[in-house]
Every structure is written in C-alpha cells, then in structure tokens.
Amino acid sequence: MSRRRSPGQVLGRVGLVLLAVPALAAVFAPLVARHSPTRPSARPLLRPSAGHPLGTDDLGVDIFAQLVYGSRISLAIGLGAAVLAVVVGLTVALVAGWRRGWTEAVLMRLTDVTLAFPFLPLVLVLAAFFGRGLIVTAVVIGAVTWARPARVLWAQVLKLREYPHVQAARAMGATGTRCVCRHILTRLTPVTSAQFVRVANAAIISEAALAFLGLGDPNQASWGIMLSNASSNNALLTGAWKWWMVPPGLALTLVVLGFAFTGYASEEWADPRLASPTGRLRFLNSRGRRRRAPAPSPATEVRADGPILSVQDLVVHYDPQGPAVVRGVTFDAPRERITALVGESGSGKSTIVMALLGLLPGDPKVTGEATFEGRKLLSAAAAARVRGRKIGFVTQAAMNALNPAYTIHFQVAEAAALTMPASDARRRATELLETVGLPASDHAAYPHELSGGMRQRVIIAMALANKPDLLIADEPTTGLDLVTQASILKLLGDLKDSLGLTVLLISHDVQMVMRVADELVILQDGCVVERRPINTVAADPQQEYTRRLLNTRLSPLAVRV
Amino acid sequence: MGSEAGSVSALAETDPERPTNFGVQTDNAWSGLVPVGRQLLRALPLSLLVLAVAICLNFALPRLAPGDPIDFLIPAEQANKITHEQRMELASAYGLQGSTGEQFLRYLGNLAKGDLGTSTRYGAPVRELLADRLPWTLLLVGTSVLLSTIIGAALGFRSAWRRGSGSDVRTLTGVMVLDSFPPFFVALLLVLLFSVTLKLLPVFGALPGSEAHGLDFLAEVLRRAILPIAALTLSGLGSAFLVARSSAVTELGEDYVTMAAAKGLDGAGVRRHARRNALVPVWTVGMLNVGALFGGAAPVETVFAYPGLGRLIYESVLSRDYPVLQGAFLLIAAGVIAANLIAELVYPYLDPRVRRPGNVGS
Secondary structure (H helix, E strand, C coil): CCCCCCHHHHHHHHHHHHHHHHHHHHHCHHHHCCCCCCCCCCCCCCCCCCCCCCCECCCCCEHHHHHHHHHHHHHHHHHHHHHHHHHHHHHHHHHHHHHCHHHHHHHHHHHHHHHHCCHHHHHHHHHHHHCCCHHHHHHHHHHHHCHHHHHHHHHHHHHHHCCHHHHHHHHCCCCHHHHHHHHHHHHHHHHHHHHHHHHHHHHHHHHHHHHHCCCCCCCCCCHHHHHHHHHHCCHHHHCCHHHHCHHHHHHHHHHHHHHHHHHHHHHHHHCHHHCCHHHCCHHHHCCCCCCCCCCCCCCCCCCCCCCCEEEEEEEEECCCCCCEEEEEEEEEECCCCEEEEECCCCCCHHHHHHHHHCCCCCCCEEEEEEEECCEECCCHHHHHHHECCCEEEECCCHHHCCCCCCCHHHHHHHHHCCCCCHHHHHHHHHHHHHHCCCCHHHCCCCHHHCCHHHHHHHHHHHHHCCCCCEEEEECCCCCCCHHHHHHHHHHHHHHHHHHCCEEEEEECCHHHHHHHCCEEEEEECCEEEEEEEHHHHHHCCCCHHHHHHHHHHCCHHHHHC | CCCCCCCHHHHHHCCCCCCCCCCCCCCHHHCCCCHHHHHHHHHHHHHHHHHHHHHHHHHHHHHHCCCCHHHHHCCHHHCCCCCHHHHHHHHHHCCCCCCHHHHHHHHHHHHHCCCCCECCCCCCEHHHHHHHHHHHHHHHHHHHHHHHHHHHHHHHHHHHHCCCCHHHHHHHHHHHHHHHCCHHHHHHHHHHHHHHHCCCCCCCCCCCCCCCCHHHHHHHHHHHHHHHHHHHHHHHHHHHHHHHHHHHHHHHCCHHHHHHHHCCCCHHHHHHHHHHHHHHHHHHHHHHHHHHHHHHHHHHHHHHCCCCHHHHHHHHHHCCCHHHHHHHHHHHHHHHHHHHHHHHHHHHHHCHHHHCCCCCCC
C-alpha cells in the first residue's frame, strides 16, 4: 500500500511528457512544418494530402504549420503570463508578509479587490481596449492573475516567519533581505511552482477564449484563432472539423492537461500530507446495522468472574512489510476494575486500543487473539458490532474529537440512537450529560463554546450512551490542567462504581494512574514488561524498567496514595 | 477555515486566511447582532470597494487606452470618413466634453440614474440591450453552477471516501482530463455530436419559431438550453470536484471522524459527519464558480448563437461597440460581487463557529 507511488508522482510524469511534446514542437517548428503558418501556400480549403497533412484554411494557409507554430504562442503566453503573475505575486507576498503593518493592509486589500473580479470578463474588456498583440495579451492576463499567488504565498510567508529557525536567524541579527532569501524563498519554492502552473494554465485557456472571441492577434496562428476560423467557415457542417477543429482543440486540451497534472504533482510537493497513502479508513465503507441486536457469534462460555477482555499475543504491523509496532502483547482486563496500560510514547499502547476497536488506518496486519465477553474481537465485523455498543471509547485529544458543526446534545443523542428510538435517545442524552456534570444550559452548545474539560465530559457521555460493559479511555486527561485532570479521573472512578463499569485506562503518566487504577500493565517498545495489581508494583517493582519509570515519575505525594 | 491541504484548485479557493475586511473583527461587541447582520458588516466594505473599483475602471479604460476615447465610439468601417464636426457631435452625445473631473461626475450621475450610455451599433440604450440578454445568461449560468456543484461535490466526496484506491485515481484523472477541455471546444464537440451527427438537439438560438405555445414553447426553450448548459456544467465540474475531494480528505484526518466511528456509527454515519464540514468550502467555491462561468459563457454562447450576455459581448467586440462591452462588464462584475456577498452571508449558517463566535473554550 504505502510502497505504491502516490497519484501525484504518476500524474506528474505523465504531465511532463504531455508538455514535452508541444515544447519540442515549439523549438523545432521550422524543421517540423515545411510551410509558413501565416502565408498562403496552396489553394484555400484543401482536404488533407501528403503535402498538407491537415489541409489548408480559407486563405490557403497550411493548417499543420499553424498547429505546430501555435504551440509557440500557447507556451509563450502561458509562461509569460505565469512569470509575470508569480513575480508580482511573490513580491507582494514577501513585502506584505515581512513588513506587516500598513504596507500589508494596503497590499492585501488590493489583492482582495483584484481577486473579487470576474477573471475572464476583466481580461476581455482589458484586451478590447489595449489591443490584440501577443505581449499585450500576456501582460493583461498576468496583470489580472497575480492576486491568487499573492494571497496563497502571503499566507505561507506568515507561517514561515514564525518558524523557530527563522526567528532565531532574526534574533541573531540577520537582515530582512538575508532572512527572506535564505530561509523563506527556498521554502516557498513548492507552493510557488504550484501557483506558477495554475497561472500558466489559466493564461493558455484565456488566450484561446480571447482568440475565439475575435480578440486574438490576427497576425499569429494561435490554436484559439484556428478554432475561431474553422468555426466561422462552418467546418462543423462541411466535415473539415476532422482536420481543422479537432487537432487544435486537442492540442489545447493536452497542454492544459499537462499543466494540470504537473500542477497536481507540485501541490503534493507543497503539501506532503496529500501524498501520504495512510488515508484509507476501512470503517468509512462499513455497512450499517442500525438498531439491531448484535448478531450472535460463536461464544465460548463466559465465566462471571473471568476477565471481560482478554488479549493474547497481539502483534500489529501498520504496514505488512514494515516492523511490528506491537510485538506479542498479552493482558486481561478484570471485571469492574480499572486496568491501566502504561508506557512512554511510542510504546504501542494507543495502537493496541485502535487495533482492538478496528480503527487503525490503512491496511495494517493484526495477528494474535483478543476475546471480549468470550467472543473473538479481531475482525472488522466483530469490532464494528461492539464499538459504541458494548465498548465505549474515550479518545485522546478531546479538543478536536467533537464535530464542530453539531451541538453536543445532538452528538450524544446520535450515539444513543443506535440502540433506541430517537425520542428516547434524546432523553437519554440529556440524562447522560447531566450525569457527567454538564448543566442543562450547556446542552445546546457547540463544541467550540466549551472548555477542554467540558468537552472531555461530553466524550465520556457519548461513550456511555449505550450502557457499555467496557470503557476504554485513551489518555483522557491529556492537555487538561491539573484540577480538571483530577475531576475527570474522579468522574471515571465514580462511574466505575455506580455503573459497574470495567475501565481500560491508557496513559503515559504513572503518577496519575497510581491514584485510580487497580491493575497495572507496563509496556516498553511494544512488549509487556510488567503486569500486576497496582499495590504490589509500587512496593516491589520486578523489572528494571518499571523501577526507572516509578523513580523518574513518582513524586513523594503520590507514593503515599 | 479549511487548511492548505487543497489540491489543484482547492488550494486557492480555501485559503487559510480569509479576507479580514479592513480589520473589522467579529468580536463579542457584535455577538448580539443576528449573524447575517454581523456578516454583512464584515463583508460589505470589500464588496462596495470592488464595485467602486469596477465603476472607476469602466470610466478610466477608454481614457487610458491608446488613442482618443472618441475613436472607441466610431464604428470601424466609418473610421476614416468621419468629419471633425461629427466627432464633436459624438463627443457631446457621449459626455466626452469638458474636463476629466466633469466627465467623471456626469458619468456617475448617469450611472445613478441607470443610464449606461448608448450602443454605437444599435443606437439603443445599453441598459435595454443588457436587460434583454441577461435572463438567458442567468438561465445558463444559474443552472450550470447548480449542476456542476452538485455533481462535482458528489463525485469528489465519493473519491475522498475511497482515497488512494483505483477508483479514486481513475475519477481524479478523468475529472482533470474533462476539466482541461476549453469550454468552447466542448461546446463545439457537443454541437458536432448531438446536432450535426445525431440530429437530436437544435444548435442555434434560444427561442423556437413563433408556432410553439404554452408547454411546447417551454419544452423547446429547454431543449435549446441543454447543450450550452452541458458545456458550462462540464467546465465548472472540475473545481467543485477537486475542492470537495480535498476538503473531505482533510476532514477525514480530524479526530472527530475516528470518534464518530468509535461511538458506533456505521460508514454512512461517519461519512455524514465528515461531509457536513467539507461542504463549507464547497459552497464557497460554488459561488466563486458563478464568476468563472459568467466568463466561460461568452465563448459558449457564441458557439450556440445563444442570445445571452456572452454573445452580446462577442458581437460588441466584433463591431467595436465599446459602450455595450463596458456595460456588460459592469453588470457581470456587479453580479459576481453580489454572488460573493451572498456566499459570505450564508457562511455563518454553515459553520457554527462563525455564527456563534465568542466565549471560545480554553
């Protein structure tokens, strides 16, 4: 999966090939075409023949020569306008982004105003007044299209300004010009080239449209003018379209496509996130099973006092060819207790949870065995059956775990509606939000109107919506202040007692875990190094790693707990 | 607002930094206003400024362009035969006498009265010519903006859900190929296929002969609009597709998507969550497409001899009828500015963070 080339790499190559053809034609035009593209060389309106591969036009000019020489015009207009627009846009972006203040305000308002104009009508009216020459056309198109690169590049400059190494260079006394050249221009290259390609593309299409509307340079044979001539000579009805209309139209299309493909490749270069193939999310295409009881699957007999979740030899590769991130992990989560999975970042603790819930992105390889209430868990279908119903999940990074577009009450009710009618679900949502400590006045709030701690309570309410037997909490207190951390932990403890929940708590923070957990599982590099009830660990850590973890993290205060 | 993760056209259309509009902040002092009112205060200054620039540009162009502004009022075939007296007459008829300042004031006064001058070709008021043509272009552009946004967004979302798969790459490539055909070339090919070869649809004009009445008349008008609408829709499809795909891909990377799956929603439920937020940039680009398609309408209407604004522009270019050209430019600019303003006004209803700013959580 990840070894495959990204679409941009493939498209970029195809694009370069598509552009190479007209580029070669433009350079070697006199060698390729034997006739003049502007002077008559035979009788008018000839059909294709050996001497005139595409026939002649209404004046007797060789159409093949026009086609070959037309590449010069399209490329010259495209590149000329793009150079102009990008130079102006880059200058505006750098000056505005670097000087800030009034200069920036004026320049960016100017950019906004230019952007707000309808592009082609403006080019049209400018070309109508300023003439039809090739250079005028390129300048007019460049003068109208500089604003988009200016705005996009300006946003980049603002971002780059704040980069540590740029700030450090400034602090060390580097002058503005030096900073800009050294640190900013080099990093702007990908985005700049993406914008360059866009303008070139727009310029070529506009030139063709202008020429087609009678605003082209009548002394040059451009593809747009060829189409316009063919059209006004009724090529469609006489059959001449085959050699007079299709070749220039396709030539235009292929050049534009070549620019579009290379543009896509440079967008990927500018933003590598677009190329990363990890985007595949299998749960996006899972089939619905709304409001139906979980399908019975072969279950071994469940002992009432046995562990609710049992994991054996779990191995996870993100990438079938890559290294194992989780390397043979075995542990149990005993009923109605809090089991803590502790390890430093990179130890594989979140990966274990995501693998159990079937939420890993891409095409991971998961082997080993996990049983939940006696049923096997490690298949997409099995995970989908229990997710949100039997197993509630409280995610890491609760700040962004709620959809900004929906009210919190809606989002909790939506979860509850999986197992009950909509009206009951709404009632249940109100009840749950009150249980986790959110007053009724906040229920209609959107996530952005709540603090981090309140959002985390909403997530907990969501996880409890369908009365799960197991609650998995992945770093539930990350990013919260100490007081809020304590209150969230207390809430989890209270819920465990009042609802008879089993909790699997994932954390990097031994100190925090010691306060609430009953069982401790310590992970290092994807392996379990210690697995025991918590009170025995603190008194007598068996492993060197555990001892180190406890010594570095444990404050005297926590030892007493 | 959307991140930089845009692809080809998406990148530009979803800037991370939206125009700040003269530093006017949507802060708490205004949170008592209804969202539309607040948004109007935010977006109106820019709209008015752009309109003012368009009006000034319209006045300045014939005066900045090489040659005497009066030259632009003389039909090409009479350029050499005209006498000095006739030139003076023209100058006074078109308000070209007096100082530039006086001319500008007169121009603004006429504009305020809705007087856009007189066509040098038809001798009719420009306003009447525009009013005759505008409905046809609105029919074409309005329908194609709607269709291209809906179809493009549907395809773009579908591609995003299957991102990286063969079907995604095929759709992406297909849409980019389609998007690379110049609109008027598509129009020519459509004529060739449906009118010349298959003889299914009429080629030219918007109105049927006088014999059709009632529903028949309407059906015939629609039949004549199909091909121009198809050509314009195809040309607007690409940007809607690309922005929908890239904004949905960006949303899929957000934590709330994983959370939606974790709380038990099925694929359709999770996709609905992502789509709800990805629609915001799609809406913005849809409204920007209004401007692009007004531009594209000129060559397309020309191919179909469709009696809209675009065809009028083409005719006035050919006959050097500059007052009409300027009037059409002003009208299109005003329409596009209005479309952008509407996009801004609707924005708060799509994003609650804009609708209800303030007391942002810590």
